[in-house]
Amino acid sequence: MAKVTYIEHDGKEHTVDVKPGLSVMEGAIRNNVPGIDADCGGACACATCHVYVDPDWVAVAGKPSAMEESMLDFAETVEPNSRLSCQIRVSDALDGLIVRLPQSQH
Known part of the structure; x- marks a missing residue:
């Protein structure tokens, strides 16, 4: 498991374990992290x-694809440093990853 810390726009932190292979978005949804709605279910369509x-x-998370x-x-x-969390695949290399949520997603 990799630990990922999601920081809401107001500074509230949520550090959760995310199974390698899942996306950062899936980790948020499975752990009820507010601010990530994932309306398209992770299809890179929103x-x-x-x-x-x-x-x-x-550098570790990588660059967004053209579609992203x-x-x-x-x-x-x-x-x-903006990314769509559905496009970041969790791996052991991302253990300790920190992402911040935009104010518009509260």
Whole structure:
């Protein structure tokens, strides 16, 4: 299991265990983390699972695909470290990952 910390826009933290192979979004949904709606169920067809990857984790989490970048156009307040959490696959290398939720997703 990898520990992933989700930080709400108000600073409230949720650190949960996420099974490798699941997405960061699935980890949030399975652990009732507020702020990640995942309206499309993880199909990269919306932006309701938008997160900001902590700067220390950007390289490890990887870059968004072209399809993910086009979906991020629908998110509010996109930053260089914005990702769709449905597109980040959890692995042992992501143990300790920190993501922040945008204010628009509260």
